[in-house]
Amino acid sequence: MSEIPILSILIFIPVVGIFFMLLIRNNDDQSSQNLKHTALWIAFLNFIISLSLLFSFDLNNPDFQFVEKYAWIESGISYHLGIDGVSILFVILTTMLVPICILASYESIKFSVKEYLISFLALETFMIGVFCSLDLVLFYLFFEGGLIPMFLIIGIWGGERRVYSTFKFFLYTLAGSVFMLLAIIYIFISTGTTDVETLLVYNFTTNEQLILWIAFFTSFMVKIPMWPFHTWLPDAHVEAPTAGSVILAGVLLKMAGYGFIRFSIGFFPDASEFFAPFIFSLSVIAIIVTSLIALVQEDMKKLIAYSSVAHMGFVTLGIFTFTVQGIEGGIIQMISHGIVSAALFLCVGVVYDRLHTREIARYGGLVSKMPFYSFSFMIFILASLGLPGTSGFVGEFLVLLSIFSVNTYFAIFATTGVVLAATYSLWLYRRIIFGALIKDDLSEMFDLTRREIIIFLPLIILTIFIGLYPKPIINIIEPSTEKIVNQIKMKLD
Amino acid sequence: MLSLVYILPEIFLFIVATVLLVTGLFLKNIKLINLLTICSLLVTVILILNQPFQSAFLNSFVVDEFSLVLKVMILIGSIASLIMFVSSKDDLNINIYEFPILIIFSTIGMMVMVSANDLLAMFIGLELQSLSLYVLAALNRNSLLSSEAGIKYFILGALSSGLLLFGISYIYGFSGNTNFNLIAVNINPESLGLIIGIVFVLAGLAFKVSAVPFHMWTPDVYQGAPTPITGFFALAPKIAAMGLLVRFLFNSFGEIYIDWQQIIFFISIASMMLAAFAAIAQTNLKRLMAYSSIGHIGYALIGVACFTDEGLRSLLIYLMIYLIMNIAVFAFLLSLKRNDGYFENISDLSGMHKNHPLRTMLIALIMFSLAGIPPLAGFFGKFYIFVAAIKSEMLFLAIIGVVASVISAFYYLRIVKIMYFDEPKEEFDGSSIKSLNLLYYPSSILIIIFFIYPSPVINISEYAIQSII
Numbered sequence: 001m002s003e004i005p006i007l008s009i010l011i012f013i014p015v016v017g018i019f020f021m022l023l024i025r026n027n028d029d030q031s032s033q034n035l036k037h038t039a040l041w042i043a044f045l046n047f048i049i050s051l052s053l054l055f056s057f058d059l060n061n062p063d064f065q066f067v068e069k070y071a072w073i074e075s076g077i078s079y080h081l082g083i084d085g086v087s088i089l090f091v092i093l094t095t096m097l098v099p100i101c102i103l104a105s106y107e108s109i110k111f112s113v114k115e116y117l118i119s120f121l122a123l124e125t126f127m128i129g130v131f132c133s134l135d136l137v138l139f140y141l142f143f144e145g146g147l148i149p150m151f152l153i154i155g156i157w158g159g160e161r162r163v164y165s166t167f168k169f170f171l172y173t174l175a176g177s178v179f180m181l182l183a184i185i186y187i188f189i190s191t192g193t194t195d196v197e198t199l200l201v202y203n204f205t206t207n208e209q210l211i212l213w214i215a216f217f218t219s220f221m222v223k224i225p226m227w228p229f230h231t232w233l234p235d236a237h238v239e240a241p242t243a244g245s246v247i248l249a250g251v252l253l254k255m256a257g258y259g260f261i262r263f264s265i266g267f268f269p270d271a272s273e274f275f276a277p278f279i280f281s282l283s284v285i286a287i288i289v290t291s292l293i294a295l296v297q298e299d300m301k302k303l304i305a306y307s308s309v310a311h312m313g314f315v316t317l318g319i320f321t322f323t324v325q326g327i328e329g330g331i332i333q334m335i336s337h338g339i340v341s342a343a344l345f346l347c348v349g350v351v352y353d354r355l356h357t358r359e360i361a362r363y364g365g366l367v368s369k370m371p372f373y374s375f376s377f378m379i380f381i382l383a384s385l386g387l388p389g390t391s392g393f394v395g396e397f398l399v400l401l402s403i404f405s406v407n408t409y410f411a412i413f414a415t416t417g418v419v420l421a422a423t424y425s426l427w428l429y430r431r432i433i434f435g436a437l438i439k440d441d442l443s444e445m446f447d448l449t450r451r452e453i454i455i456f457l458p459l460i461i462l463t464i465f466i467g468l469y470p471k472p473i474i475n476i477i478e479p480s481t482e483k484i485v486n487q488i489k490m491k492l493d
Numbered sequence: 494m495l496s497l498v499y500i501l502p503e504i505f506l507f508i509v510a511t512v513l514l515v516t517g518l519f520l521k522n523i524k525l526i527n528l529l530t531i532c533s534l535l536v537t538v539i540l541i542l543n544q545p546f547q548s549a550f551l552n553s554f555v556v557d558e559f560s561l562v563l564k565v566m567i568l569i570g571s572i573a574s575l576i577m578f579v580s581s582k583d584d585l586n587i588n589i590y591e592f593p594i595l596i597i598f599s600t601i602g603m604m605v606m607v608s609a610n611d612l613l614a615m616f617i618g619l620e621l622q623s624l625s626l627y628v629l630a631a632l633n634r635n636s637l638l639s640s641e642a643g644i645k646y647f648i649l650g651a652l653s654s655g656l657l658l659f660g661i662s663y664i665y666g667f668s669g670n671t672n673f674n675l676i677a678v679n680i681n682p683e684s685l686g687l688i689i690g691i692v693f694v695l696a697g698l699a700f701k702v703s704a705v706p707f708h709m710w711t712p713d714v715y716q717g718a719p720t721p722i723t724g725f726f727a728l729a730p731k732i733a734a735m736g737l738l739v740r741f742l743f744n745s746f747g748e749i750y751i752d753w754q755q756i757i758f759f760i761s762i763a764s765m766m767l768a769a770f771a772a773i774a775q776t777n778l779k780r781l782m783a784y785s786s787i788g789h790i791g792y793a794l795i796g797v798a799c800f801t802d803e804g805l806r807s808l809l810i811y812l813m814i815y816l817i818m819n820i821a822v823f824a825f826l827l828s829l830k831r832n833d834g835y836f837e838n839i840s841d842l843s844g845m846h847k848n849h850p851l852r853t854m855l856i857a858l859i860m861f862s863l864a865g866i867p868p869l870a871g872f873f874g875k876f877y878i879f880v881a882a883i884k885s886e887m888l889f890l891a892i893i894g895v896v897a898s899v900i901s902a903f904y905y906l907r908i909v910k911i912m913y914f915d916e917p918k919e920e921f922d923g924s925s926i927k928s929l930n931l932l933y934y935p936s937s938i939l940i941i942i943f944f945i946y947p948s949p950v951i952n953i954s955e956y957a958i959q960s961i962i
Contacts, residue, residue: 073951137876145868147866163914178895182879182892
């Protein structure tokens with residue numbers, strides 16, 4: 001194992017970047033261009049470094065790797081980092097999406113560029129930190145800290161109702177999370193440590209588990225989000241700038257899914273088993289209800305936001321089956337959704353930059369003016385509805401497989417969600433891309449610029465690659481997932 | 494005679510104050526007097542750090558680790574408000590040389606308060622502090638608000654002193670002693686008179702720390718008093734009164750803690766909740782900060798209510814972080830100046846990030862810190878408070894605490910919202926705030942980087958509490 005503290009480097013490179021950007025004082029076009037380039041290079045550098053994780057990652061080792069541990073607040077609460085097969089992909093997803101987001105904001109962010117980029121880099125620090133931290137207090141720090149830059153991103157550069165949305169986003173998530181804080185403190189007091197590795201082998205009593213599970217659940221449920229606490233998400237998505245939506249759908253929602261895997265089922269297996277039917281019900285309701293809601297949306301971003309809730313329903317379904325397949329499916333579904341929904345929001349952003357509206361009815365027949373755009377949009381729409389050969393299929397398939405082995409009824413209901421997803425996605429596509437180009441203002445539309453192609457290309461390649469050949473991804477995830485499942489089984493017995 | 498060594502810092506400050514009072518009559522240079530005051534306060538810090546730990550005057554005045562730490566914090570607060578004074582004295586119409594001297598007298602009173610181990614010493618310190626503060630609140634004679642604040646503070650303060658004195662007489666009557674330690678030795682847990690005494694003394698002290706239901710004066714006085722003085726109110730007296738409260742309750746009534754615990758329990762909950770809701774409707778920044786400080790005192794009182802060393806430690810951590818955050822906030826308030834006029838309304842902040850990006854970014858972070866959002870310092874303050882509360886099985890307090898912190902996040906966010914999301918107004922002056930930067934930048938940076946290395950604050954608090962428990 002390497003001696004370089006690579007995870008700390010990943011976490012703190014954006015902070016160093018922020019420091020450099022604070023030094024650029026001027027406020028003219030030239031310097032804001034420089035700022036964008038600086039931020040982009042920092043984010044890209046971080047991406048390259050995170051790729052090196054992939055090469056030095058030991059596939060056969062199910063334990064935490066690249067571990068760093070330093071004394072921090074006091075005994076029991078330490079600065080402890082490490083990643084395993086579950087978290088490594090999220091780290092890479094984050095570092096990949098951030099440069100894409102910055103690139104996507106090159107044209108659309110017109111004012112306060114410096115603050116915008118600083119917020120984004122700060123957000124990157126927090127997001128990577130969430131997936132790397134192996135200490136609950138550290139995790140909470142990063143988990144909540146991300147609210148600050150996101151609050152500003154939605155609030156300053158968002159749409160018309162941005163203030164309402166960003167307050168709703170912030171207060172909802174904060175209210176959900178404070179109970180997790182109390183639970184973390186309780187864990188700290190009763191076990192004397194918040195170290196995740198220690199706690200994973202610690203046995204809580206059943207009563208403790210039930211209470212603590214609920215406390216963690218309130219936080220993750222709001223964040224992931226689960227029906228009926230999903231209402232902040234469509235608002236936040238609609239009002240956020242394109243890049244904000246991308247990062248929100250791409251990474252922030254995954255933090256909660258990751259939390260479910262790592263903490264909820266890892267620490268509290270009895271409680272998780274007890275609550276599993278409850279989670280299944282909520283997930284299935286979420287899948288069906290939000291898919292139906294998505295059908296009637298007039299706003300593109302809102303439609304995709306509701307589809308996100310439905311997709312996250314599959315994730316929770318998979319995780320709480322406690323099977324290797326289910327959890328793997330959940331993770332792959334999250335990775336895939338991270339790529340696909342991010343790409344879909346970028347697709348919306350492309351036409352929004354040109355026409356400044358997200359209303360579906362204002363579009364139609366774009367295929368004749370924007371062939372490349374239509375092609376990329378199609379791939380992502382197909383991936384979103386889970387067509388075989390795209391990344392969306394792998395995750396959904398594994399999840400459905402696992403849920404069938406646990407409970408047939410839930411499986412049947414969940415499968416209807418797949419059909420509904422196909423309905424709203426294809427219908428959205430038809431209304432925007434096909435039909436005759438009759439609306440006047442659409443004749444001015446131009447196809448993807450070079451910058452936009454650079455943004456979409458890696459996402460398209462990944463979507464198809466994971467869809468056709470998911471083996472490498474599964475190889476990374478499998479050992480750690482097996483370990484988690486074995487641990488749960490051991491604790492349950 | 495030997496005992497005088499133990500009050501050397503107080504004596505030193507007293508001499509400085511008297512000398513400056515006389516020289517000030519002839520020397521019209523207020524800046525110089527202010528500078529001398531700041532220097533003498535710094536010298537006092539050195540004197541305090543080198544003092545031997547001992548009790549003096551028949552054990553009615555104690556110098557120990559606890560008083561040392563609190564005194565240094567109080568002096569930091571005083572120095573900060575003197576720096577604020579320099580930057581704003583001309584514009585606020587408080588250009589009089591008595592200001593630094595009154596601050597010194599008040600500081601002496603507070604130093605006596607945190608060292609007091611006797612009901613009478615406690616009362617003397619409290620009164621010296623309060624009387625100076627009454628004058629300070631009304632310092633701007635030409636302003637109706639300021640005079641009103643002074644009168645209001647004086648009347649209510651006198652009433653609370655009366656309650657306090659009444660309580661003291663009860664305690665003396667039913668225990669036969671005024672010394673905290675002797676009271677503890679001779680305590681009769683059955684005695685109802687003692688309980689009545691405690692209730693009255695607590696009412697008086699709750700007034701000084703502005704805890705609900707004795708908080709009514711706070712918003713008016715905060716708003717009416719000139720801003721550097723409001724800053725002083727928010728910084729030093731709260732810390733001193735808190736220290737006094739701790740010593741009074743822990744040293745003399747530790748044995749019957751069940752009785753006073755529920756009182757603290759109630760005023761803590763009431764302060765947190767009332768402040769969280771009442772602050773939402775405020776339009777004036779200083780009033781808002783008044784409610785914010787009421788809320789923060791509510792959190793700090795959780796630490797007292799626990800009656801454990803964990804609780805006391807968390808209280809001190811909280812007070813230290815509170816001190817740093819408030820220095821930053823009030824330095825910020827004083828920098829809101831445009832064409833020689835000061836702005837106090839929240840709406841005046843509208844869109845100020847366009848013209849002052851760095852300053853706004855820092856104050857936004859301070860607001861998040863006040864709201865207790867990680868990874869900023871305010872979060873750690875709350876974190877330790879909740880650790881202490883849960884450890885002493887006061888889960889209810891902790892739950893109320895987090896709920897209140899979510900509610901209060903709303904009004905802190907509203908300030909961020911107005912600064913960032915609303916339409917910009919005219920630029921604020923940036924030239925005259927050089928000395929404020931001295932307060933503003935260090936304190937904000939401390940808040941931001943606190944999470945990297947929190948041990949010093951924790952170690953200091955642990956050092957301080959060893960003499961209490």
